[in-house]
Amino acid sequence: GEDVEQSLFLSVREGDSSVINCTYTDSSSTYLYWYKQEPGAGLQLLTYIFSNMDMKQDQRLTVLLNKKDKHLSLRIADTQTGDSAIYFCAEILSSGNTGKLIFGQGTTLQVKP
Amino acid sequence: NAGVMQNPRHLVRRRGQEARLRCSPMKGHSHVYWYRQLPEEGLKFMVYLQKENIIDESGMPKERFSAEFPKEGPSILRIQQVVRGDSAAYFCASSRDSSGNTIYFGEGSWLTVV
Numbered sequence: 347g348e349d350v351e352q353s354l355f356l357s358v359r360e361g362d363s364s365v366i367n368c369t370y371t372d373s374s375s376t377y378l379y380w381y382k383q384e385p386g387a388g389l390q391l392l393t394y395i396f397s398n399m400d401m402k403q404d405q406r407l408t409v410l411l412n413k414k415d416k417h418l419s420l421r422i423a424d425t426q427t428g429d430s431a432i433y434f435c436a437e438i439l440s441s442g443n444t445g446k447l448i449f450g451q452g453t454t455l456q457v458k459p
Numbered sequence: 460n461a462g463v464m465q466n467p468r469h470l471v472r473r474r475g476q477e478a479r480l481r482c483s484p485m486k487g488h489s490h491v492y493w494y495r496q497l498p499e500e501g502l503k504f505m506v507y508l509q510k511e512n513i514i515d516e517s518g519m520p521k522e523r524f525s526a527e528f529p530k531e532g533p534s535i536l537r538i539q540q541v542v543r544g545d546s547a548a549y550f551c552a553s554s555r556d557s558s559g560n561t562i563y564f565g566e567g568s569w570l571t572v573v
Contacts, residue, residue: 388465389550391564394561434501434502445507445562446515447492447504447562448504450501451500451501
């Protein structure tokens, strides 16, 4: 089945690292994504990783992909109050090549000053 | 280079009325996707369109909902005879192709049915 799972809530102190975890189901997914959503706003594409990669780093963001366990994580270094938002993990289904994204339910990140 | 443009951003409709949501994809993008986000939930895929064609509508409710992406103009998501359960944020996304190499989302249209 198509299912992406995330923990619902994470609270960290400003300056700490945040790690948001995600598990997915389609072992043949080609791309996996992280999106950020602030209240009342749209989705901002943060980063994505191609399935033949294990890690991708982009400034404060590090994405780790464990294909064997179908586990994806997003690490935010030096977390700031402006990082408070909902973070969505998404996979793209390879079947039919339709470009259809399957989203997790989102992880609310709370950053305390 | 403008991003994915959606309008209206907020729409209020009474039960039984029609709602029309518009989406203009990013320049150079010919693939459009509509997603729905119910309160405190993730996004659910509704429909995938290319110019003048519906490619995948597996997420569309069978009744009252329709989508189009004409040769000229924006993509339209149309909801007829709206009910309270249609209240949600509707997001449009676009991509250059169907490979999944970056899909960009609009700011969303928030529909409230009263």
